[in-house]
Amino acid sequence: xxxxxxxxxxxxxxxxxxxxxxxxxxxxxxxxxxxxxxxxxxxxxxxxxxxxxxxxxxxxxxxxxxxxxxxxxxxxxxxxxxxxxxxxxxxxxxxxxxxxxxxxxxxxxxxxxxxxxxxxxxxxxxxxxxxxxxxxxxxxxxxxxxxxxxxxxxxxxxxxxxxxxxxxxxxxxxxxxxxxxxxxxxxxxxxxxxxxxxxxxxxxxxxxxxxxxxxxxxxxxxxxxxxxxxxxxxxxxxxxxxxxxxxxxxxxxxxxxxxxxxxxxxxxxxxxxxxxxxxxxxxxxxxxxxxxxxxxxxxxxxxxxxxxxxxxxxxxxxxxxxxxxxxxxxxxxxxxxxxxxxxxxxxxxxxxxxxxxxxxxxxxxxxxxxxxxxxxxxxxxxxxxxxxxxxxxxxxxxxxxxxxxxxxxxxxxxxxxxxxxxxxxxxxxxxxxxxxxxxxxxxxxxxxxxxxxxxxxxxxxxxxxxxxxxxxxxxxxxxxxxxxxxxxxxxxxxxxxxxxxxxxxxxxxxxxxxxxxxxxxxxxxxxxxxxxxxxxxxxxxxxxxxxxxxxxxxxxxxxxxxxxxxxxxxxxxxxxxxxxxxxx
Amino acid sequence: xxxxxxxxxxxxxxxxxxxxxxxxxxxxxxxxxxxxxxxxxxxxxxxxxxxxxxxxxxxxxxxxxxxxxxxxxxxxxxxxxxxxxxxxxxxxxxxxx
Numbered sequence: 001x002x003x004x005x006x007x008x009x010x011x012x013x014x015x016x017x018x019x020x021x022x023x024x025x026x027x028x029x030x031x032x033x034x035x036x037x038x039x040x041x042x043x044x045x046x047x048x049x050x051x052x053x054x055x056x057x058x059x060x061x062x063x064x065x066x067x068x069x070x071x072x073x074x075x076x077x078x079x080x081x082x083x084x085x086x087x088x089x090x091x092x093x094x095x096x097x098x099x100x101x102x103x104x105x106x107x108x109x110x111x112x113x114x115x116x117x118x119x120x121x122x123x124x125x126x127x128x129x130x131x132x133x134x135x136x137x138x139x140x141x142x143x144x145x146x147x148x149x150x151x152x153x154x155x156x157x158x159x160x161x162x163x164x165x166x167x168x169x170x171x172x173x174x175x176x177x178x179x180x181x182x183x184x185x186x187x188x189x190x191x192x193x194x195x196x197x198x199x200x201x202x203x204x205x206x207x208x209x210x211x212x213x214x215x216x217x218x219x220x221x222x223x224x225x226x227x228x229x230x231x232x233x234x235x236x237x238x239x240x241x242x243x244x245x246x247x248x249x250x251x252x253x254x255x256x257x258x259x260x261x262x263x264x265x266x267x268x269x270x271x272x273x274x275x276x277x278x279x280x281x282x283x284x285x286x287x288x289x290x291x292x293x294x295x296x297x298x299x300x301x302x303x304x305x306x307x308x309x310x311x312x313x314x315x316x317x318x319x320x321x322x323x324x325x326x327x328x329x330x331x332x333x334x335x336x337x338x339x340x341x342x343x344x345x346x347x348x349x350x351x352x353x354x355x356x357x358x359x360x361x362x363x364x365x366x367x368x369x370x371x372x373x374x375x376x377x378x379x380x381x382x383x384x385x386x387x388x389x390x391x392x393x394x395x396x397x398x399x400x401x402x403x404x405x406x407x408x409x410x411x412x413x414x415x416x417x418x419x420x421x422x423x424x425x426x427x428x429x430x431x432x433x434x435x436x437x438x439x440x441x442x443x444x445x446x447x448x449x450x451x452x453x454x455x456x457x458x459x460x461x462x463x464x465x466x467x468x469x470x471x472x473x474x475x476x477x478x479x480x481x482x483x484x485x486x487x488x489x490x491x492x493x494x495x496x497x498x499x500x501x502x503x504x505x506x507x508x509x510x511x512x513x514x515x516x517x518x519x520x521x522x523x524x525x526x527x528x529x530x531x532x533x534x535x536x537x538x539x540x541x542x543x544x545x546x547x548x549x550x551x552x553x554x555x556x557x558x559x560x561x562x563x564x565x566x567x568x569x570x571x572x573x574x575x576x577x578x579x580x581x582x583x584x
Numbered sequence: 585x586x587x588x589x590x591x592x593x594x595x596x597x598x599x600x601x602x603x604x605x606x607x608x609x610x611x612x613x614x615x616x617x618x619x620x621x622x623x624x625x626x627x628x629x630x631x632x633x634x635x636x637x638x639x640x641x642x643x644x645x646x647x648x649x650x651x652x653x654x655x656x657x658x659x660x661x662x663x664x665x666x667x668x669x670x671x672x673x674x675x676x677x678x679x680x681x
Contacts, residue, residue, distance in 0.1 A: 111643045116659055118674030121609075121666035123646040126600035130632045130647075131639035156646060156662070 020227040023071070023143065023179040026064025027057065029246030033231035034222060038203055043170050043180040045200040047192045048207030053218060053239055054183040055080070056089070057207065058145040060243045061181055063094045065143045066104035071179075073143035074106045074135045078151035082107040092243050106135040112155030119157040125165040129172060136178060144173060144180040150194045163194075170199050191223070202226045208234070217358045220246055236358025240366075247362045247399070258282065259408060263375075266305030267298070269479035270438075273455055273464035279436050280460065281374075282408040284401045286381075286431075288415040289440035293451055294470065295414040296320075297477050298438065299377045300329040300336065302412050306375040307339035314373040315347045316364055318383045322347035333475040346371050352383045357396045365403065376404055381413040394433075401433045435459045443469070443491045450491035453479070469495065593617075593625035593675070594654040600647045601633045605664045609648035612665035620677055650674070 024037035031037050038044045038061070046054050062073035077085055085107060086096040099105040108131065136144065149169075152162055173180045182200055184192030191197045197204055204224040210217060219234040237246040262277035271278045279285055285302075287295045303313045317325055325347070326336045339345035348367050352360070368376060381397065397413070404411040413434075431437065437456040442449045453470050455463040469480045469491045480495065597613055599606035610629055617625050632639050632647065642651065652659040652675055661674035672678040 108640055110645060112645065116657075118659065118661045118670055119663050120661050120668075120670040120674065121612075121663035122605060123648065123663040124600075124605065125646055126603075127598065127632060127639050127644035127647040127649065130600060130636045131644065134636035134639065152645070 022228070023065070024069060025061045026068045027060050027244050027246065028242075029235065029237070030057075030220070030244070033220075033235055033246060034203075034225060035228055035230055038179055038181070039225070039227070040179050041174065041177045042202040043173050043182055043200045044203040044205065045182050045184060045192070045196055046205045046207065047184040047186055047197070049186045049209060052186075052207040052209040053237075053244065054207055055085075055147050056092075056239060057205075057244055058147050058181045058183055059085070059089050059094065060092075062105060062143055062145055063089075063096075063099065065179075066099050071142035072104045072106075072139040073145065074108065074132065074139070074141045075145045075147070076108045076110060076132060076135075077147050078110045078112070078155075079148055081109045081111075085109075092241060094243075103139045106139055106141065108132075108135055110151075112151065114155050117156065123158075123161065125152075125162075125169065128165075129169065133176075136176060142178055144178045145183070146180065147183045148185060149182055150184055150192065150196065153194055159194075166196070167199050207237075219358070236362060238359055238362035238366075240363075242366075245362060245366060247358065247365060257408065263309075263410060264305050265298075266301030266303075267477050267479065269468075270298075270453070270477075273466070273468065273479075274436065274458055275461040275463055277461075279410060281410055282405055283410060283435035283459070284404065284433060285410070285412045285436045285438070286415055286434040287412065287438045287440065288417050290417055290442060293440040293442060294453075294472055294477065295416070295440055296325070296379055297329070297332055297334075297472055298440070298453075299379050299412055299414055300325070300332075300334050301477055303345060303375065303377055304329075304334050304336060304339070306410075307336075307342075307344045310344070311374040312343075312371060313339070313345045313375045313377065314368055314371050315345060315377045315379070316367075317347055317349040317379055318352050319380060321349050331474070332472050332477070346373070357393065361396050361399060364400065368403070368407070368409065374409060376409050376411045378411065378413045381415045383416070398433055431457075440470075443467070445491055446494050448492040448494075450495075452491065591624065591655045593621050593652065595625060595627045595675075596642075596651045596653065597627065597629045598632055598638070598642065598644050598647055598649045598651070599629060601631060606631075606648060608664040608666065609650075612668070613650060613671070616665065616668055616671055620672065620675075652676075 019036075021040040022034070022037035023040040024031050025034075046057055048054055059075065062075055065071040065073050075085070080088070082096075089096060096105060096107060100107060110128075110131075132144070135141065149166065152166075153159055156162060170180075170182075182196065184194070184196045186206075187193040187195070191204065191206060201224070203222070203226065206221045206223050208219045208221070210219070218237050218239065220237045221234045222230045222232065235246050237244055259281040261281040262275075262279065263281050264271050264278040265274065287298050289295050299315075303315060306313045315322075315325075320328070322340070326340070329336055336345055340347070346367075348363070350360070350363075364376075364378075378400070382393065401411060434457075436458040438453060439456045440451060440453045443452040444450075451470050451472070452467045454465075454467045457463075466482055468482060471478045471480060595613070595617070597609060599609060613627065617627055630638060632644065638644070646662040648662065648664060650661040650665065650671070652661075655676075659674050659676070661671055665671050669678065
């Protein structure tokens with residue numbers, strides 16, 4: 001049992017295990033949750049209520065097959081005419097007429113009018129088989145869609161025959177080796193009204209379109225996939241101008257790479273609070289606080305700093321329009337407009353109530369994938385919380401954080417906390433997802449509201465434990481020095497008076513120093529004057545002395561000369577030097 | 585006056601090969617036509633295996649299908665035509681009971 005030897009042997013067999021052949025749908029995300037697409041050569045049942053996107057999913061499957069995988073397809077419509085279908089999907093950029101003309105697709109509208117039909121005796125659906133077979137052979141189709149085959153039940157009498165024939169049809173499709181999608185309307189208790197799931201059992205996908213809190217969301221679930229693993233969750237999906245996109249991000253594998261690179265917050269002194277370097281790249285940052293505490297300003301600073309580095313920033317705004325954000329930020333000296341014009345900053349503003357959470361998430365996904373930013377700002381996050389959906393919001397944020405981290409995108413989320421609730425508590429739900437959490441709060445002292453900021457947590461870096469006051473000035477957010485008074489940190493006017501007091505003290509001290517300096521200077525001047533006088537006196541004496549010495553010398557020389565002259569006259573040959581000395 | 589006059593019927597029967605249902609349907613419709621509109625009908629039997637493209641053009645799903653092209657309105661009768669009464673109703677030769 002604990003023998004480790006067979007293990008390495010079993011590994012390669014796992015790798016070479018034959019996989020069920022699959023036909024990629026080309027639909028964003030669907031191939032991921034099905035592990036590569038729909039079962040190739042088998043029928044798949046797609047069911048759901050009215051308007052949930054069955055026809056569109058099937059159509060996209062065919063169009064992508066024809067355009068991307070060179071697998072022509074037959075679309076057999078029982079509900080919409082070929083013309084209607086062509087018009088309906090033209091808005092998604094699918095040009096069916098062109099595909100039909102290039103023999104990549106056959107559109108066949110099956111028209112059944114119950115009132116025109118009379119039944120007399122036994123019949124079968126061989127006509128449908130011939131028709132479908134002819135269409136498949138005409139273009140060498142690899143894919144087939146039957147939308148919605150249950151219409152036959154309302155159009156033709158004798159359901160017993162129909163059931164038997166449908167069973168035969170699905171078997172026949174398998175024999176033909178075409179990958180088929182059969183759509184079905186959702187029934188009361190069964191997946192489809194006519195219980196088609198009994199016949200089509202290889203793969204069943206259920207689509208759902210539900211409305212909660214007045215917003216709608218579309219979801220998809222792979223109920224069954226024979227012979228293959230698949231994601232079993234409900235995945236939100238979106239229908240927009242590019243067709244269907246499914247969002248398969250609940251994997252949460254926690255395998256993301258972690259960067260050690262740091263990126264500045266855009267506020268130098270805030271960087272200093274975060275170990276001197278700012279956030280980690282690819283981390284998730286939450287800025288939470290009550291109303292009007294400057295969350296958006298912090299976000300704008302960060303966005304501005306990123307743009308300055310030449311990085312792209314995606315700004316999701318859910319409360320203000322881009323124009324309003326830019327105007328407001330200009331008032332604190334941050335001009336975002338040039339970045340928008342340069343294409344470095346992109347806004348996507350929408351009301352949270354526009355659509356369901358999933359829709360928002362999917363839209364954000366698409367936007368991020370398209371723009372490829374390094375920084376994403378979501379402002380604010382919790383405007384999504386409508387009613388009691390905090391759990392959903394958490395799930396959504398988890399997906400978003402997961403997605404951003406995987407792509408090494410730094411995410412900054414702002415969050416409005418309600419007054420009166422402990423700030424840390426109200427968001428306990430999401431705190432585990434957040435790497436760096438800044439809290440901005442009102443500090444009320446002395447009938448004043450002032451803004452304070454502190455780092456609640458910051459994973460993997462030394463960070464300041466100080467509550468810092470900050471001001472919104474016309475050149476941005478400015479963190480002030482900490483003034484600690486008798487009753488704690490001083491803010492606002494208390495800080496100002498403290499500052500003034502300290503300034504006064506400094507002034508007094510400066511004046512004292514100045515005074516001393518002047519005194520010293522005066523003394524030096526006096527001293528120097530004194531020295532000058534002495535020097536002058538000395539100079540006078542020196543001159544006098546030198547003069548006397550000089551006269552004396554001259555006199556001596558003259559006397560000596562006189563003596564020599566005298567000796568010559570007297571013809572003395574005695575030693576002059578002795579006589580000189582003796583003369584003295 | 586016009587109702588008394590025998591109208592001209594244009595009928596087409598679509599079958600799939602020589603299956604028992606096809607054979608039965610062909611025999612039945614020929615009999616019904618002879619008995620009820622002798623001399624003022626055209627009946628064409630078409631094998632969809634031979635002309636599969638007609639299945640789409642004529643909106644055929646079930647076989648056998650008999651289409652009454654004339655007189656209007658267009659009617660379809662599906663099945664092996666074994667229920668003569670219903671065939672006649674379908675051809676507007678009998679009103680629904």
